[in-house]
Amino acid sequence: MSDLMLSKRAKMIGDSPTLKINALARAMKKEGKPLIHLGGGEPVFPAPLSAVEAIIKKAESRKIKYSPSSGTPELKAAVAQYTLQNYGREAGPQNIIVSAGAKQALFNFLLAAVQEGDEVVFPAPYWVSYPEMVKMAGATPVIVRPPKGKLQVSFEDVAAAVTDKTKAVLLNSPNNPSGLIFGADFISRVVRLTEEKNIFLLMDDIYHKLVFDGQTVPNPYEFAGNAQHLVIVNGVSKLYGLTGLRIGWAVSENKELIAAMGRMQAQSTSCNSDLSETAAAAALTGDQGCIDELRTLLQQHRDVLMNELAQIPHVNVQKPQGTFYSFGDFSYYNPDSQALAQYLLEKALVAVVPGAAFGMDGHLRISFCADEESIVQGVRRIKQALENISKKEG
Numbered sequence: 468m469s470d471l472m473l474s475k476r477a478k479m480i481g482d483s484p485t486l487k488i489n490a491l492a493r494a495m496k497k498e499g500k501p502l503i504h505l506g507g508g509e510p511v512f513p514a515p516l517s518a519v520e521a522i523i524k525k526a527e528s529r530k531i532k533y534s535p536s537s538g539t540p541e542l543k544a545a546v547a548q549y550t551l552q553n554y555g556r557e558a559g560p561q562n563i564i565v566s567a568g569a570k571q572a573l574f575n576f577l578l579a580a581v582q583e584g585d586e587v588v589f590p591a592p593y594w595v596s597y598p599e600m601v602k603m604a605g606a607t608p609v610i611v612r613p614p615k616g617k618l619q620v621s622f623e624d625v626a627a628a629v630t631d632k633t634k635a636v637l638l639n640s641p642n643n644p645s646g647l648i649f650g651a652d653f654i655s656r657v658v659r660l661t662e663e664k665n666i667f668l669l670m671d672d673i674y675h676k677l678v679f680d681g682q683t684v685p686n687p688y689e690f691a692g693n694a695q696h697l698v699i700v701n702g703v704s705k706l707y708g709l710t711g712l713r714i715g716w717a718v719s720e721n722k723e724l725i726a727a728m729g730r731m732q733a734q735s736t737s738c739n740s741d742l743s744e745t746a747a748a749a750a751l752t753g754d755q756g757c758i759d760e761l762r763t764l765l766q767q768h769r770d771v772l773m774n775e776l777a778q779i780p781h782v783n784v785q786k787p788q789g790t791f792y793s794f795g796d797f798s799y800y801n802p803d804s805q806a807l808a809q810y811l812l813e814k815a816l817v818a819v820v821p822g823a824a825f826g827m828d829g830h831l832r833i834s835f836c837a838d839e840e841s842i843v844q845g846v847r848r849i850k851q852a853l854e855n856i857s858k859k860e861g
């Protein structure tokens with residue numbers, strides 16, 4: 468199709484680099500190449516039985532219909548229970564909207580809250596979709612960059628980026644890709660800042676229970692004077708390994724905002740998948756032991772990955788406190804992370820995601836949600852391929 472036929476918006480929006488890597492990895496495996504995929508964003512965990520049984524029961528009822536646009540009462544009740552248990556806050560049906568993944572919840576928020584001329588402030592490294600989503604909503608992403616050699620910004624850096632045009636601050640903790648948690652002092656000050664400036668604080672909490680070494684993430688509600696500014700996004704993709712259900716949600720005491728997000732959804736996708744909502748409600752209300760199992764396994768995988776990465780000279784990596792990603796500085800070998808990731812894909816047959824996609828070139832995101840053998844062999848292959856670069860240069 469001629470480029471002339473496309474909207475300005477379409478021309479402005481890039482591909483999702485992580486989804487592209489997944490597609491490439493799938494294609495290479497299909498061709499029979501012994502690829503190791505350390506670029507993924509989903510746990511290799513089977514779906515919880517509660518969700519599977521609910522899907523079967525629902526399918527057998529032969530009633531798979533449109534559901535209420537902003538979520539079924541059962542799923543909203545399950546989200547309310549989750550919110551009370553994890554954040555200590557009551558949430559009614561008007562405070563909750565269920566969407567097709569946390570991704571659509573974030574997008575609904577942006578469509579409902581920002582417009583041309585507005586700015587949305589978020590720190591680097593950031594999840595790949597944030598800048599593109601903000602642009603799709605017509606606003607301008609304002610990226611706060613950490614000092615050289617660091618993976619986290621300070622409160623002062625965030626505060627300095629907030630202007631009259633800022634409509635929201637967006638935080639993801641623990642963070643994809645760094646795996647680091649924003650501490651209580653930082654969160655409390657950002658909560659107060661957003662209240663003072665009368666703007667939103669959008670918390671992408673999709674990994675909030677996948678944190679290691681007995682740590683927890685600070686609860687922003689604890690610091691809120693006026694929780695109307697706070698919007699929490701979460702979902703079943705990461706905690707329950709149910710990426711394929713496509714169920715996430717947003718919770719806010721700001722009912723007008725939730726209603727506006729509901730209008731965006733009702734006029735675009737009508738409603739969520741009936742089957743998926745049933746399964747998500749079952750996962751949320753079923754046995755929660757699967758989250759502890761996943762967290763324990765991921766912590767072991769993190770330790771294995773850290774051990775292996777420590778064998779590669781000149782790589783600087785901070786131990787992830789949560790998620791299933793590490794974000795090491797590989798710039799000694801090649802400051803161009805896209806070229807380095809391409810080299811590793813071709814020469815080592817290992818898929819990783821270039822740091823440039825997360826706003827920090829020179830880094831590579833290596834996931835530890837794969838099985839242990841893949842992590843060990845994958846990093847050993849990377850080490851070998853990097854040694855070849857050093858030899859060529861040396």
Ligand SMILES: Cc1ncc(COP(=O)(O)O)c(C=O)c1O
Nearest residue numbers: 508568569570594643702704715
């Ligand atoms: C930080 C972050 N937010 C949101 C999402 C999207 O999650 P979902 O599958 O619920 O749309 C992801 C998925 O990778 C993510 O890493």
